[in-house]
Amino acid sequence: MAASRAADVIIVGAGSVGAPAAMSMAEAGLKVFVLDRLPSVGQGSNKRAIGGLRATHSDPAKIRICLRSLEVFATWEERFGDKIEWHKGGYSYVAYRPEEERTLKDLLAVQKASGLNIDWLDAGALREIIPDLNPDGLVGGRSLPTTGTPLPCSPSTRSTAGRRGSAPSSASASGSPRSSRAAAASAASARTRASTRPRSSSTRPGPGPRRSRA
Ligand SMILES: Cc1cc2nc3c(=O)[nH]c(=O)nc-3n(C[C@H](O)[C@H](O)[C@H](O)COP(=O)(O)OP(=O)(O)OC[C@H]3O[C@@H](n4cnc5c(N)ncnc54)[C@H](O)[C@@H]3O)c2cc1C
Numbered sequence: 001m002a003a004s005r006a007a008d009v010i011i012v013g014a015g016s017v018g019a020p021a022a023m024s025m026a027e028a029g030l031k032v033f034v035l036d037r038l039p040s041v042g043q044g045s046n047k048r049a050i051g052g053l054r055a056t057h058s059d060p061a062k063i064r065i066c067l068r069s070l071e072v073f074a075t076w077e078e079r080f081g082d083k084i085e086w087h088k089g090g091y092s093y094v095a096y097r098p099e100e101e102r103t104l105k106d107l108l109a110v111q112k113a114s115g116l117n118i119d120w121l122d123a124g125a126l127r128e129i130i131p132d133l134n135p136d137g138l139v140g141g142r143s144l145p146t147t148g149t150p151l152p153c154s155p156s157t158r159s160t161a162g163r164r165g166s167a168p169s170s171a172s173a174s175g176s177p178r179s180s181r182a183a184a185a186s187a188a189s190a191r192t193r194a195s196t197r198p199r200s201s202s203t204r205p206g207p208g209p210r211r212s213r214a
Contacts, residue, residue, distance in 0.1 A: 007033035014041035016049070020072075054091040054147045055116060058107050063114040073150050088148040092130060094141035101139045108142065118144050 009025055011018045014036040022032045038044065053073055055066035076084050095101040104120070111118050121129070123138040130143075 007031045009033070010035065012036075013044070015044045015046040016042075019046075051149045052091060052147070053149065054144065056091060056093065056107075056111060056118065056142065056144055056147070058110060060110060060114045063111060063116065067115060070146060070148070073148070074146075076150075084150040086148060086150050088146060090129070090143055090145040091147035092126070092141055092143040094126065094130075094133060095139040096137045098139070104142055116144060117146075118142055 008030040009022075009032050011022050011025075011032060011034045014022070014034045018034060018036075019041055022034045025032045034041075036043070053066065053070055055063050055070060057063050057066060073084065073086055074088070076082060077086065093104055095104055108118065108120060119142070120140060121143060122140045123135065126138065126141050126143065127133050127135060
């Protein structure tokens with residue numbers, strides 16, 4: 001195909017990584033050609049994700065990438081006008097067992113050093129943020145209020161994202177920032193279309209992430 005011969009970069013996979021990478025490269029002036037074996041963008045793992053964006057990882061590089069992602073999502077509407085319904089609901093991890101407390105506290109050092117404004121909260125402080133957390137045995141946890149969820153699944157944004165995402169197919173040429181942005185928006189949309197609106201809090205005890213209202 002003529003388009004592939006003219007490309008500076010060929011990206012295989014129009015999912016969570018490929019679509020935004022294509023967008024950034026196209027914004028930087030490169031001609032990008034995106035290929036996917038599925039009939040439209042965002043049909044792989046992207047579509048199955050529940051839509052939570054967090055930066056509370058253990059690897060400094062991943063924390064930095066996720067902080068950048070949070071910035072991109074938080075400013076998307078302002079930059080591009082798409083109503084992605086960014087909701088800064090926070091993301092919390094809670095501990096009900098000493099080993100969970102240890103793991104979460106151990107991670108704080110690398111998370112703080114990587115730029116996260118995060119600290120340990122005891123059970124009382126955590127329940128001020130998430131009042132309906134089960135208090136039985138709750139030791140404490142961490143919460144990062146700047147994390148959130150995009151929800152481009154309202155009727156208005158679904159139709160916009162759907163139109164934008166209709167052009168790319170199994171072999172999609174993305175030569176411009178605009179078409180790459182369409183693919184990135186569509187990938188995000190495909191993911192959240194398959195999801196339900198996340199609960200603002202959880203009352204289940206045990207390890208794992210808990211979204212909070214903070
Ligand atoms: C149930 C579930 C919930 C999740 N929830 C979250 C969440 O809340 N927050 C979060 O951050 N992450 C979440 N994730 C993880 C997240 O979805 C993945 O980490 C992310 O989508 C991976 O991005 P990717 O680009 O590597 O893969 P994908 O998004 O799957 O993209 C890969 C693309 O490459 C294409 N492809 C693969 N091989 C080829 C080939 N040989 N030729 C052509 N095309 C090819 C695929 O068709 C696909 O479109 C969740 C995952 C699952 C399954």
